[in-house]
Amino acid sequence: MSVDGGHVTMAEATAASAPPVTAKSVPDHCLVRGATNERTGIDGQPYALQFELRLPVEWNERFYYQGGSGVDGILFEALGTYSGGGNPRNALLDGYAVVTTDSGHQAVADKPNGRFLFGADPQARLEYGNMQIPQVTAAAKSLIGSFYGEALKFSYFYGSSNGGRQAMIAAQQYPDLFNGILASAPGFRLAQASIQALYQAQISAKVAPKGPDGLPDLKNTLTADEKAVVVTKILDACDMLDGAKDGMVSRISACQPDVAEWACKAGETTGCLPEAKADYVKKLFAGAYTSDGRQIYAPWPFDPGMADQTSNSYFFLFAGEASHIYTTPPTITQDIVGYGLSADIDREFAKISATAAPFTVAGTDLTNGESPDMDKFRANGGKLMIYNGTADFAFSVYDVAAYYKKVEQRYGADAARDFVRVFFVPGMAHTRGGSFGTDQFDAFGALTQWVEKGIAPTRMISTARAEAGVKWPGRTRPLCLYPSEAVYDGHGDVEKAESFVCQ
Numbered sequence: 001m002s003v004d005g006g007h008v009t010m011a012e013a014t015a016a017s018a019p020p021v022t023a024k025s026v027p028d029h030c031l032v033r034g035a036t037n038e039r040t041g042i043d044g045q046p047y048a049l050q051f052e053l054r055l056p057v058e059w060n061e062r063f064y065y066q067g068g069s070g071v072d073g074i075l076f077e078a079l080g081t082y083s084g085g086g087n088p089r090n091a092l093l094d095g096y097a098v099v100t101t102d103s104g105h106q107a108v109a110d111k112p113n114g115r116f117l118f119g120a121d122p123q124a125r126l127e128y129g130n131m132q133i134p135q136v137t138a139a140a141k142s143l144i145g146s147f148y149g150e151a152l153k154f155s156y157f158y159g160s161s162n163g164g165r166q167a168m169i170a171a172q173q174y175p176d177l178f179n180g181i182l183a184s185a186p187g188f189r190l191a192q193a194s195i196q197a198l199y200q201a202q203i204s205a206k207v208a209p210k211g212p213d214g215l216p217d218l219k220n221t222l223t224a225d226e227k228a229v230v231v232t233k234i235l236d237a238c239d240m241l242d243g244a245k246d247g248m249v250s251r252i253s254a255c256q257p258d259v260a261e262w263a264c265k266a267g268e269t270t271g272c273l274p275e276a277k278a279d280y281v282k283k284l285f286a287g288a289y290t291s292d293g294r295q296i297y298a299p300w301p302f303d304p305g306m307a308d309q310t311s312n313s314y315f316f317l318f319a320g321e322a323s324h325i326y327t328t329p330p331t332i333t334q335d336i337v338g339y340g341l342s343a344d345i346d347r348e349f350a351k352i353s354a355t356a357a358p359f360t361v362a363g364t365d366l367t368n369g370e371s372p373d374m375d376k377f378r379a380n381g382g383k384l385m386i387y388n389g390t391a392d393f394a395f396s397v398y399d400v401a402a403y404y405k406k407v408e409q410r411y412g413a414d415a416a417r418d419f420v421r422v423f424f425v426p427g428m429a430h431t432r433g434g435s436f437g438t439d440q441f442d443a444f445g446a447l448t449q450w451v452e453k454g455i456a457p458t459r460m461i462s463t464a465r466a467e468a469g470v471k472w473p474g475r476t477r478p479l480c481l482y483p484s485e486a487v488y489d490g491h492g493d494v495e496k497a498e499s500f501v502c503q
């Protein structure tokens, strides 16, 4: 059958998974795939906006749009992943009709820049940026209507990272499509974040050891001992700010150590950083600036988990995105590392706001979700929840805080809180995990309670997973409504959330 701008390519009755139930299990459902916007790009490549929709036989009359990840380019399984770490179920199992999309392009195999090559086509950029959301939603909703023959009760969008970016865009640009939106670790200023990643790699390259290929070994910019110094210095300065010496910095807002003091003094050789490394760490946490002093993205919080930020884990991904997708004109190159290490930061930063035919929409405009204007979403009764780990070194909680301030300035603090709520997750890394945190919590459940029952979330309980690398399996903590933070009550069991108050 046809759908808006395309057609269904497959529809298959799919049986429920055998027990035990896991986050990958499925119920009895109809698996549908489709494609719209089939065309040839200006780069001569074939493109289509593909989607996968899974329609459970036992439907809960709700729709769940699962946002993408990385730079998309993969038709993700529409299981309705619950983020937040370690969840044993998914939205499809819980009765939601779930859709995913490849965002209008497929990664090109066998090329170092294959994931990013779609940036050479303006339409592919737009579909990746923001146009996939209304088009895929329209196709999904029309198929849901014809399959079930009854109206949807509630629609949700849940995305992490790049998907979190899409979630923010959904609230700002497509206010009629969703009742509830959950933005996890949202890259809503991904264009700026990608330029900051170039800057970080360049300052890392100045102090990093050389790898076997003669290039700076960015993953080992700090030695294991030096990373341990960073962790110790952060904990010495900030662990007790929340009243509990528990290895977690729950009052991140108050943690502003002077990194210059971490440098070795005369005669000191252990428990400190060589001066060049201390200078590097200070610059790293401060975030990138242009040569005329404008902040490019955001500073990083002093969470002990941020010591691994010195590994530049997101450099290749962000350099590929900056060069191919967000800058205009793009730099199409297979030498992404070379681009990142030699790029002129001022020039590349200017290029994310530039247009030049055939690229008529700037990278920041197609990619970012940084507008505080959600008048229509708010008027519709929409609810937006945002959460971000304080040890996330793809996207900074300080950028989320700066965005939320703009929302408060527009609506006032009370009215803002009535439809946008932010939670920081101490110690959690990008979207999940992190050895200094507690990362299992039910944010989506909290969102549905808010949307459907009017119960606004103020405190979620988060649990540390029982798995290798987690320092305190089973520990619980409250995740507090921003700007409140978890503070120890002074007498309870420090392993338990009930011993902490949000203040």
Ligand SMILES: [Ca+2]
Residues within 6 Å of the ligand: 238, 239, 240, 241, 242, 243, 244, 245, 246, 247, 248, 249, 250
């Ligand atoms: Ca603490």
